[in-house]
Amino acid sequence: MPKRLSRAFFSRSVHDVARELIGATLLFDGAGGGIVEVEAYHHTDPAAHSFRGMTPRNAVMFGAPGFAYVYRSYGIHWCLNFVCGPEGSASAVLIRAIEPIEGLAAMRRRRGVSDERLLCAGPGRLCEALGISGKQNGMALDAPPFALFGRNGAADVVAGPRIGITKAVDNPWRYGLKGSRFLSKPFTASSGKVEAGFPKK
DNA sequence: TGCCCGATTAACT
DNA sequence: GTTAATCGGGCAA
Numbered sequence: 001m002p003k004r005l006s007r008a009f010f011s012r013s014v015h016d017v018a019r020e021l022i023g024a025t026l027l028f029d030g031a032g033g034g035i036v037e038v039e040a041y042h043h044t045d046p047a048a049h050s051f052r053g054m055t056p057r058n059a060v061m062f063g064a065p066g067f068a069y070v071y072r073s074y075g076i077h078w079c080l081n082f083v084c085g086p087e088g089s090a091s092a093v094l095i096r097a098i099e100p101i102e103g104l105a106a107m108r109r110r111r112g113v114s115d116e117r118l119l120c121a122g123p124g125r126l127c128e129a130l131g132i133s134g135k136q137n138g139m140a141l142d143a144p145p146f147a148l149f150g151r152n153g154a155a156d157v158v159a160g161p162r163i164g165i166t167k168a169v170d171n172p173w174r175y176g177l178k179g180s181r182f183l184s185k186p187f188t189a190s191s192g193k194v195e196a197g198f199p200k201k
Numbered sequence: 202t203g204c205c206c207g208a209t210t211a212a213c214t
Numbered sequence: 215g216t217t218a219a220t221c222g223g224g225c226a227a
Contacts, residue, residue, distance in 0.1 A: 039208070047208070049223095057223065074209050075221030081208085094208055124209050164208055184209095204226085214216075 002149035007066035007142055009150070014040045014084040014091035018175050019195060021082070021093060023151030028130040029144075031103025033120065034151075035095060036177040037184060039162045041081075043090035046167035050090035060138045061090045068146070070127070070137040077124030078133050082141060096163075096174070097121045099182040100129070122184040160191035 002025060010017055018040040026032045041048035049058040049071065060069040061083055069081040069092050085091035098120045100107055107119050107129040120126040127133070141148055156178040161169060163185060175194070176187050 041208075049208080052224080055223075071208085072222065074207060074219085076219065077209050079208060096208085122209070162208070166207085202227085205224095207221105207223090210219090212216100212218085 002152065005142065005148040005150055007064070007140075010065035010082060010084045010141070011086060012084070014042050014089070014093060015173070017082070017084045018093045018173070019157050020150070021095075022157045022175055022177050023155035025101070025147075025149040025151075026095065026098055027102055027147040028132055028136075029103075031106050031130050032098060033101030034099040034177075035097075036099050036180040036182050037095075037097035038175050039094040039096060040084075040173040040175070041092050041094065042085070045171070045173075047162065047165040047169075047171075048090070048092075050092075054090075058090070061092050062088060063138075066141050068132075068136050068139045068141060070132060070134055072134060073124060078127040079123040080127055080130075080132050080136070094123060095126060096123050097176075097180075097182055097184045098126055099180065106131075117181060121182055125184075154195055157193070157195040158187045158191045159194045160187045 018038045021035050024035050043050040050061045054062045064087045065083050067083045073079045080095045081092035083092050100119045111129050120129045158178045159172045160174050162174045
């Protein structure tokens with residue numbers, strides 16, 4: 001049985017949490033699936049929204065771990081993050097892609113596409129599919145309408161450079177499930193394996 | 202107040 | 215491969 005993720009789960013290093021989120025299950029109001037791609041951001045990282053200190057937009061990042069940080073991207077899309085690390089470390093994991101499993105009909109309706117592969121492959125697409133917007137900023141992740149479950153055993157996790165940023169571009173802080181067809185972009189051959197696969201169940 | 206730019210996406214050529 | 219859409223945040227003045 002999958003285990004519900006507690007707030008304590010999110011209080012460790014943002015990179016540890018990011019790797020362990022690969023293969024975990026994210027549901028929002030009954031829609032969602034397995035997380036296959038995330039990126040880690042820390043306040044010492046020039047690419048992070050929290051790098052230049054607290055503002056009204058990023059205030060949630062400076063609060064307790066285990067809460068949602070949702071921001072508008074390019075004036076059009078919404079992006080979902082999980083606040084991580086010790087409180088005040090202003091760290092977060094950007095959820096970039098999930099494998100659609102639950103609530104497929106609702107996700108297809110909200111996205112306006114039928115191709116399962118394009119439902120949740122990207123941070124903006126994922127939020128549209130799940131119906132997540134700025135209203136969810138600051139919400140707890142361990143209570144409805146959010147539901148998070150840890151993965152069983154280990155996962156085959158690969159790492160590579162993050163996408164769409166212009167600062168600290170070389171840090172390999174994008175993590176993904178090796179070989180998944182639901183990634184927003186494939187990981188290149190130079191991407192490193194960070195966690196070995198295990199015999200299933 | 203004004204200006205530039207972005208943790209993106211879809212629709213082009 | 216390129217680019218429009220679209221708007222709030224952040225910073226300079």
